[in-house]
Amino acid sequence: MVFSSSSLWGWSKPTSRDPADCFQPELTYHLRMMADLSSIGKWENEIKTEVRRALDIADTAYRIMRDNANDAKVERTAKCLLGQNDFQNKFDKVKGGFSREPSAHSGPQDAQWLMERSNVDVEIYCDGSRISKSKTAKGRIIGRDPAQGNRVYSEEEVKDYKICDDSNIPKSLRIRAFTVSSDLIDEKARKEAIRRGETITLNSYTTETAYANTMQICRKSIEFAVNDDWPIIDQRRIKKMMKKRKIAELKEKGTTPIDEITTLATTILHELTHTNQAGKSFDVKTENSKVAYGWKRCGSVGNPENADTIAFLALALKVWSLGNFYVKDDGEIASR
Numbered sequence: 406m407v408f409s410s411s412s413l414w415g416w417s418k419p420t421s422r423d424p425a426d427c428f429q430p431e432l433t434y435h436l437r438m439m440a441d442l443s444s445i446g447k448w449e450n451e452i453k454t455e456v457r458r459a460l461d462i463a464d465t466a467y468r469i470m471r472d473n474a475n476d477a478k479v480e481r482t483a484k485c486l487l488g489q490n491d492f493q494n495k496f497d498k499v500k501g502g503f504s505r506e507p508s509a510h511s512g513p514q515d516a517q518w519l520m521e522r523s524n525v526d527v528e529i530y531c532d533g534s535r536i537s538k539s540k541t542a543k544g545r546i547i548g549r550d551p552a553q554g555n556r557v558y559s560e561e562e563v564k565d566y567k568i569c570d571d572s573n574i575p576k577s578l579r580i581r582a583f584t585v586s587s588d589l590i591d592e593k594a595r596k597e598a599i600r601r602g603e604t605i606t607l608n609s610y611t612t613e614t615a616y617a618n619t620m621q622i623c624r625k626s627i628e629f630a631v632n633d634d635w636p637i638i639d640q641r642r643i644k645k646m647m648k649k650r651k652i653a654e655l656k657e658k659g660t661t662p663i664d665e666i667t668t669l670a671t672t673i674l675h676e677l678t679h680t681n682q683a684g685k686s687f688d689v690k691t692e693n694s695k696v697a698y699g700w701k702r703c704g705s706v707g708n709p710e711n712a713d714t715i716a717f718l719a720l721a722l723k724v725w726s727l728g729n730f731y732v733k734d735d736g737e738i739a740s741r
């Protein structure tokens with residue numbers, strides 16, 4: 406088993422009521438690679454770099470939202486994703502989520518990490534081998550996660566870990582990554598609340614635990630990054646997507662240039678927005694009950710609590726920050 410050292414990062418809570426809480430110390434991430442996936446384990450440093458890139462994209466977004474909020478192109482891109490309605494509130498909410506301050510902390514090794522970790526940290530896993538499986542009296546398979554005090558997962562949830570580890574899974578079933586908040590959900594209370602007609606969110610009737618959030622990066626996502634030689638969001642990557650032939654080709658495939666420049670770092674940023682410390686975003690559904698992933702669906706929901714909306718706004722602002730570009734409403738990238 407290979408353990409990395411961890412670094413400490415601050416990440417604000419956008420839902421915080423007291424502005425002073427906005428710079429809550431430390432979102433620590435701890436990357437754990439398992440020896441039985443040695444082909445993935447060798448990419449440890451690259452994946453750590455992708456996490457830093459994700460945080461860097463968030464930093465860039467925060468800086469632009471703070472300093473360039475009145476720029477016409479910035480406003481247009483943000484409005485396209487968040488909608489015109491109640492724009493300023495939504496904009497401020499997302500901006501709060503991106504603010505963070507690094508904290509000076511020497512990297513603790515495993516034993517120390519276990520003592521120090523809290524529910525505002527995140528552990529990043531590249532496989533699900535830690536999940537132990539057993540059968541209930543009724544013959545259902547359940548999983549237990551030692552990373553969260555042997556938290557019990559249902560058969561369906563255990564399946565997600567299996568799908569995540571399987572690089573031969575068909576495209577339609579693929580998961581890029583997922584994050585489990587360490588909060589415990591009171592399913593019974595939720596069901597009763599729904600029966601009473603209460604409007605509830607994914608965060609209703611949950612209680613905090615002391616464990617870290619866990620992020621699972623799926624095998625296929627790592628393979629894509631490897632095959633693409635760990636791409637970064639730079640001028641070269643953007644210019645490739647601005648060619649007329651490329652745009653037409655993407656249109657035919659039903660995707661857009663901004664969707665196609667995403668990297669593992671932007672996937673990690675999406676996942677980080679799900680963590681307790683970064684505001685527990687949701688994967689919101691569109692009117693047609695599809696998960697609001699991708700530029701167009703994000704634009705259709707206009708919800709600052711949707712994980713991919715936050716990640717795409719950060720990505721679009723990263724594109725803007727490179728000097729000559731901006732993202733148009735249709736997801737194409739143009740010169741400015």
Ligand SMILES: [Zn+2]
Pocket residue numbers: 675676679687688712713
């Ligand atoms: Zn998500």
